[in-house]
Amino acid sequence: RGGASSARGRRRRRRESASRRHDSAKAERAADRGNEARRAADAAALEEQRRAIAAEAEAKLAAERAAAEETLRAREAERRAAEEAQREEQRAAAAARKAAQVEAARRDKEAADRRAEEEK
Template sequence: TDKRHERVFERLIRHGADVNLQDIKGYTALMGAAYSGHLAVVLRLLRAGADAKARSAAGMTALQIAKEAAKVLATADAASAPEIDQAGCVRALTEHAAALREAQAAEKAAEKALEVKGRREQREREAAAAARERERAARQREAERAADEARRAADAAALEEQRRAIAAEAEAKLAAERAAAEETLRARKTERLAAEEAQREEQRAAAAERKAAQAEAARREKEAADRRAEEEKARRRAKAA
């Protein structure tokens, strides 16, 4: 009976039997139960994970086998086998296939949602990376601008320092030239004064010599006059005698 078949399959499943094992014709237990119209066994095998999409050597699935068996049963005396429920098997396998399609559609939708989410997150990561790169580039440009300004300020300070050094050197040179010119003027003035003093000294010496010569001439003239006077006196005394 159907209950007996169900108990047998329950025991096999509980002991780890492979529900998708195929015989030499490619038939699985699910195909056999679907062909035989054992609805309870079909349901139990589906719950145990039987592959409803597996195909026999003839290329038929359990649902196709159940439908073919239902056609055959429709021409036979169904009342002679009340435990056979081909329509139930077809319905169960159809509902299972629909559930599988829904699950696959849901899985694909979930995969698509994950893919969309992944692309969105990738875009967000790329946008965040681009924003970080823009910030880094902006910081680099700001640092370069600050460094350029610092270099320009340093260059300007160096030029100003150089200008001041040149101006100080020129001022010192001019002061030295002025001091040298003043020293030259003082030396020339000293030389001129010394020359004038020497000239005056020479003039004084010449005047003294002239005065001495005049005095000597006057003395000699006086001596000569005195001698003439003595001689005149002597002649007069001689005449008087």
């Protein structure tokens, strides 16, 4: 009778030990799943941060590019305005030369007319 009781006790202890091992393995698996979920969340957060940094850098580059293009447009407009001013100065100088030539021709004609009148 003592042997049967002892065998039942051993079986009970084995069942309890197996149950504890099963519960422990279950807890480890749950902890592993939790760790995996945390790692996945951390990786997703890092990826989102990387995307935000990349988007910010792209926006900064676009703003710099737009500013550079605006500077180029302004310089081109200044260059065209300077060229137009130079052409206007050249036209004014040509008109002044032409007026001087016309005035000189008029004086020459007057002088020639006076000489012709004096010779009569």
